[in-house]
Each structure stands twice: as C-alpha cells, then as structure tokens.
Amino acid sequence: MSALLTRPRSGRAAGTARPLPRLRPARAGRQHHGGRLAYAILIVAAVISAFPFYWTIVAATRSNAELAASPPALLPGGNLAHNFRQVLEQADIGKALLNSLIVSGSVTVGTVLCSTLAGFAFAKLRFRGRNALLTLTVGTMMIPPQLGVIPLFMLIAELHWVNQLQSVILPGLVSAFGVFFMRQYLAQSLPDELIEAGRVDGASTARIFWSIVVPIARPGMAVLGMLTFMASWNDFFWPIIALTSQEPTVQVALRQLGGGYVHDQSVIMAGTLLGTVPVLVVFGVLGRQIVGGIMQGAVKG
C-alpha cells in the first residue's frame, strides 16, 4: 500500500504556491464538518434507502383495489389487521419465524465455528496441500450457486431430508466466504509471536486455538456471524426447493402467500412486512454494532 501512497507526495513536490500553514489536530483532513449540501445529499440517500420500507407499510395497510387506484396511495390506510389475518390464514408465519430462527441460528453457529477452525489452520498452520485447498475454497466462491442445486436435491432426497430443516442447515454451513474471511482476519490480527509464545509454554495447538485464537478472533466471528445470519435469513432459492409449506422458513412462507386463491398484493406486502420486521428490529437495536462490524470486517477481511 505504501507504493500507492506516493502520489500525494509527488503532488506536494509539484506544489509551489503554498498558503500559510494552518495548524490542525491530527486527522484534521478527514474530520471536516459536513456542509449543508452534504446533509442534503445524505438525507436524500437516507430517504431513498428507507422509502421502499415505508411503501411496504403503506401497501400492507391498504386493500388490493386501493393499490390499483390512481393517483396511488401514499399514506398508510386502515386495512392492516385484515391483511395480517389473511397472511396468518394462508401461511403459517409463526412456525416460519421459529423455523427461520432455528435454521439461521444453527447455520450461523456452525458456519462461524467451521470457518474459524479452518481459517485458523489456513492462516497460521502449515500443512501439505494448504495452498491448493485454500485456492479450491476461494475458487468455489466464483461458482454460480444455482449450479449444484439439482444434484444437491438428489442427495438430500437420498438422505430422506426433504422438508426437514437439516436439508437447509447443513448445505448452509458450507461457506467458502466464511473460511476466507476468517483466514484474512486471523492472518492480520493474530500475531505469530502469540502462537510462538504459546508453543514455548508447551501448549498444544488445540489449546492455543481455544485460549489464544478464539479470544482474538471473537470480533471477526461476530461480524461473520452477523453476515451469515442475515444471508441465511434472507435465502430463498434453496429453501423453496428443499422445504415445502408444511415446514416453511419465512422466505418459503412469503412465496406461499402469492399462492392463495386470491392473489392479493396488499396481503403479500403485509407478509413481506412481517418477514422484514425482525430484521428491522435487530437493526433498530444493534444498528451501531452492525455498522461497526461491517466496517471492521472490511478493513480486516
């Protein structure tokens, strides 16, 4: 990176007319106050980001006919209770939420564990075939995920797992990204000296892993866990194949909503709202940590 940073220096060399040097606290350059324009742009961006959510609420509180009116409805209406009743009638949302929680929770715990173990090995241990295996892992990130669906389904069916939650959980644990992420994280934040010190003290690799690696990896594990949870919660492609409406996750249930006798857009939106509310609540409570986590992951990962 140092090579990349030569540019401003050369610019400096070229600079001739230099104004009076002003003293500023360190990091002054990037701590300017935002001007009105900056606020204006950010507010517009925030509104655009939030508007579809707002509109989901509007649509969920209206009737299908009102959605087809012109000019369109822009304010919430009074049909929410009715639409929610329809949603609950058409799809087992309660079970879906529970199932999603089980699936996403298991996938998150499992992925973080597997990824941390493998990430540690790839980052800090030496073994034959390490680079080849790592390349293989990273390479699979480039393969379109739809590719393997048909044989995967045959496998799941062979195991008689169709319509059972492990059919979604176990394939969900295979996260090449997770392994790569933890490898990068540990390669950067786990000093070799710590491991050496552990070894000098006679600790085994397993011991080193639990008492040195895991504590250091914890922030990275948290970020990965969060990303995994969200991805798993929102995954729909594989679950709608492997599960049916008898054992749905939230996304499967949402697909089911469109399938009623009456294809009611406002009901679908009410279902979408129900499926999205948990995410919104989590963001309301943990927003700062999530943002921090993603940014931390970006630098380290």
Added chain:
Amino acid sequence: MTLTATAPVPPARPPAAQAPAAPPRRLLARLSPYAYIAPFFALFAAFGLFPLLYTAYVSLYRVELQTPGEMEWRGLDNYTALLRDDFFWTALRNTFTIGVVSTVPQLLMALGLAHLLNYRLRGRTFFRVTMLLPYATSVAAATLVFAQLFGRDFGLVNWALGLAGIGPVDWQSGTVASQIAVSTIVTWRWTGYNALIYLAGMQSIPGELYEAAELDGASRWRQFLHVTLPGLRPTVLFTIVVSTIGATQLFGEPLLFEGSISGGISHQYQTLGLYMYEQGWGYFHLGRAAAIAWVTFVLIVLLVLLNTALARRRSRKGTRR
C-alpha cells in the same frame, strides 16, 4: 511450526527435518491441522464439491430431469451449441449491460456517500444504519416491492414521472427500461453496504497524509483525488471484484421482477444465471444448464483475473512514478 512445541523453527523448514520426536506424537501433530479444516471440508465435499462435479459430468450428456436414467453422450456439444444459441448471447450481453449499469453508478455513488459520511456529522449513526437497511432486506422482498413501484399502470415511479410530464414507461417490456429497473434493485440493495466498506477504507488512511496535502494547499477535492482515492485502491479493487462476481451471477432480481424465467417476453433482461435456471428448471435440460453454469464460472474467473491484472498494472505504474 506446528510440529515443535519446544523451540521456534524457521517456518520454511520441512517437517521431515525435525529432530527426534516420538513417532506417535509426530504423526498426531502432523495430522492436527487437517482436523481443523476437516469439519469444513467434510461438509464442503458433500454439499459443495459433489454437486459441482456431478454437474460437470452431466454437462457432457443430454439429460432431462424427467428421465435422468436416459443419458446420451454429447461430449462438448452442449458447449459448442451455446455458441450458436442466440439466447445465450442475449443473456451474455444482458449480464454485461446490467452488470455495468448496476455496478458502475453504484460504486461511484457509494464512494461519494462514503466521502460525505466521513465528515463530522450530526446523526452519523442514523445515516449509516439507514443506508445499510437495504442490504438487510432479502432479494425476494426487495424485488417484490420494486416490481410494484415499477408497475406500468399503477406504479409509483410512473406516477411520479407522469407528474413531471413524462409518459408512462413500460419498465417490464422495454429492453433498456427493464434493465434499468433490475439494475435499480441491485443498486438500491448494495450502495449503502459498499459506502460503509469505502468509509472503513477511508478511515484507515493515515491522517498525516491529509495534513501534508493540506499543507500543500490541496483543496478538499484534490485531497479526495490524491489522498483518498489512492489510499482506497485495495478496497476499491475488492469491491469491484465482489461486484463483478455478483453481477455475473445475478439471478434473483431478474427472476422475481416479473416471475418470468425467460427474463421478460423477449429475454430482454435474462441474465446468464437466469438462462441457466430456465434451461435447468424451466425446461429440465440438465446437461445444457450445467454447461451454461460452467461457462459462467470460466467467465467469472477470467473477469476476476482481468480485474486484478489491471489493478496490478496500475499500481506498478503508480510505483514507477
């Protein structure tokens, strides 16, 4: 390194060179790294690698989902047939144009927003969280909502355009319009996320560089150009690679936009991912679908290599300066 619990050894030293440790201990210790990757690779072999290899095998045959027992050897015919397949080329072109339309403005906007978010702001957590919200939505939910917003007759977008005196746009049938609509969904979902990634990158740029630039009298704009951007290069490369992969695999948005596996009435926004889905799941031609998937894979590898090569050349140029 793994072998010795006693003394630090140069990491390059091969294990065989290790001195007289007790054999069982040595064996266990040598196997121990594999124990760490075993859980991942066990799952990976079953649920990742096996399906992939199977499709590679299947791509050499004519296989239909209804009659998986009847496999007819095709060799590379499934691949060469793609070259003569108009739909394949359309899908390739669409993947490229949608990829560009959804990625380039997205990353530029993310860069701009990150720059603004980097100011000292009131309510900065609010802004950051709000902009990350779209990222937390599922493709399914986002596409459902946007499909409504982009409705031809009752959509809000056309209503707003109508207020501005612009006639209703057919966001579903028009080639350009539908691609813009699909790209909008992608852009909406990912801009905030990338802005945060850039913001993180910006904050890791040492403040002294800015001070130095300021001493040189560089304007904020020039600081942005000459300090921020070069400092962000690794991050930018990362986001470009990730976005390229994402764009090449794009699938959920075009599928759910109208619920059409053909990507609209005239394949106008069918991506490679969707074309593969249409072949495999719409028409049950497993062999052909597998061939498309593998072509997509090769394409992604090429694009990623191209990206990194370009970036390397650039940074070498930078060094020379």
Added chain:
Amino acid sequence: MPTARAARRATLRLGAVALAGALLAACGSGSTGTSADKDGKVTITVDLFGTFGYKEAGLYDEYEKLHPGVTIKQSSTENEADYWKALQTRLAGGGGLADVQGIEVGRIASVTQQQADKFEDLGPLGAKDLQDDFSAAKWAAATTADGRTLGLGTDVGPEAICYRTDLFQQAGLPTDRAELAQKWATWDGYLELGRQYKAKAGAKSAWLDSVGSLYSVIVGQEKERYYDASGKLVYDDNAAVKAAWDLSVKAAQDGLSAKLAQWTPAWNQAFSSGSFATIGCPAWMLGYIKGQAGDAGKGKWDIAPLPGGAAGNWGGSYLAVPKGSAHAKEAFALVKWLTAAEQQAKLFKKQGSFPSNIGAIESVKDVTDPYFSDAPIGRIFGAAAEASPVQVLGVHDGDVNQQITNALGEVERKGTDSATAWSHARKGVENAVG
C-alpha cells in the same frame, strides 16, 4: 504425552462440534408432515396450483367431518409453471411430494408418457370402476399406453367471454348476452366491436386484457394444435395455429389490448380497475375474476358464448397420487371423493370450475351465477363443454403455448412485427423442447 492427549481432545472436540451441528439440525426438523399417528390419525397433504378452490368451497372441512381422524393440509402455487417446476424437482429427487398433486391438462401427456413410474396407478386402488363417470376424452388423457390410470379428472375449461356490462354501457355497446353472441358470432365481429369500444372508451380502458389470452382462447377451439396424433410437433405448419396467431396480432396492432401479461400482479390488479372490458373465459376463470375483482365487482360482469362458432376448451386438471406417498389409499379416497359428481357440482356453483364428471354436468345445467349478472353459467359452459373438440395433447403443450403467448406479448408491448415475433416463438420452442 500432553500433546497427544491434547490432539485427541481436539479431535474429540471437533467431533462434538460436528455432532452438535447434526443434533441442532435434528432438533430443528419437526415431523415430516405426512406421518400417521398411532391412534389412526392421518394427515393428507394436497399440493395444487392456481385456483382449484376446494378449501374456499369448504370441501376439506366437509371431508374431515365425514372422516374423523383425517386432516387435510393444502399448499398452493399461483402460477402453474412455477408449480410444475417444483413438482418436477421433487419427482426427480423422490422427496417432498404431497400425497395428492394437481396436474394441469397441458402436462398430463408428460406424466403419462415420461413419468408414469412416478405416480400410483389409481386403477387397482379403485379407480377402474369410475371410468364411466368421466367423459371419455378426460379419462383417456390420464391413461398410459399400457392402461394405467394416473389421475382423476377435476375440471375442464369450456370457454366463453366474460365482459363488463358497466363499461359496455358507458361505451354505448349492447349488454345483452344474446345480442352480443350474435354480434360476435365470428372473431372478426368480436374485434369489430372492440374497435367500436376503443373509439368510445379512450385510453383508460382496453377491449381485452392481453392478446396472449385471446390467442389461447381461440386456439382452444382446435382439435389439433401443437402435436399431431402421432406425437409429432406440428405447430409451425398448423394453419389453425397460424390463424389464431394472425387474429391475435391483428387485435394487438389495432390497439385493442391492455397489454397485460397474464398471471402477473398488474394483470390481477386490472380486474378491479376496469383496464379491460372483455376477457376470454374458461370456466375456471370465473373464480379467478371473483377473487380479483372482489365484492365490488359483483353484478358488473356478465358472460356470453364464445365467438367463432366452435366451442373451445382451455385447461382443466387432474388429481394424482405420487408413488411413495405414505397414505396412497387415504389419498386416493380423498381424490375419489373430490372428483365425485356431487363435489364437482358444488365446486362449480361456488367457484365456477366446470365439472368433468358426467353426473355433475347433468346436475348443474340450470345453475346461474349472481356475481355474473345471473348468467346461466350451467347452460353456457355446458353447451361449450359438449361441443368442444377432443384435443390432441403433447408432452410440451405447456411450453409451446408459453412461447407463443410470450411472442404475442412482444407484438403488443414492443411493436415487434408478426414474422419476427413468430421466429422468436419458434426459437423459444426449439430451446424448450431441446
């Protein structure tokens, strides 16, 4: 040896991790939906598409009351194409199937010719005594070459035209069924009326919903459409298909269509917004209209016989029991009951799906529907069903139809010329048939 012990411990831990994952998974997986309890309770799963309307007509409740211990669970996918895809995957994988699966008539040839081994032969289960209850054609289509019966007929799709009396009135068109039937005795007459409507109604409302649906209704009047009796794909040389195509293109070019794609949210919304004044109406469409237009639409609609002289058929379905169902016998009992004359008649009265059971057809002759301005739906659809040709079915009927209506969508929405659009359809068919 501390290291060895530690390594062993590590391995154990790893094993524990893997086990924990498996256990978590095992805990998470509930019952598999179709397991019978010890006390003889049975849950029968039914997986359908579109608008069968059993639940809405209260038939499941009735059946559960008649058979204590039986619980019926239904799932449904709106779009048949999506439903078919999921069904094919599950058949291929051999799992996740319901005890009863709905099959659309456009797919029944694929079932009898390609997937006969994946469905129960209903004959030995008791279906062989039922043959005389159904129309010969309906029965034959679900029978394999070696005489296995893979499904029992639910409804058929005799066609008529549904129209909005209120919009007709505003445009100064007659609203009387008989008068309209006379005016649109031919398809040209129908389009001519459309042009009159267009001149009066302006841009807000079109004559029909989509030329794709117009095409499907017209081609439904033909005996031979996409395949000939020997199973050869002949759509490209079939003059009847070409005539239906040309007429649809003409309707599109005259601007008579609201340019909506069927089975999309926009199309659904248009039922209540008055975006179109007429729609080709197979009997099952009645239930769809009621659902989409809602109570507000009651009395605004009416039904008149189909133009073009010959009656036609579009759609209709079967119920089948996939192999491997844990309750094949119970499932068949349900199928038999649902497709029996009494239930089919009930369904027609409530939802409009026209019976394929001869006994039911007899009993619904005099049914009228208040939602559709008291139209004599029993008489109209009964006559249509009687006069419709026995269609030649092929393996890829559904796909060919899809490609052609797609191409017609191009004509109406993008202004593509007829020849180019047809070539697209042909390419699409080649691609689909593979």
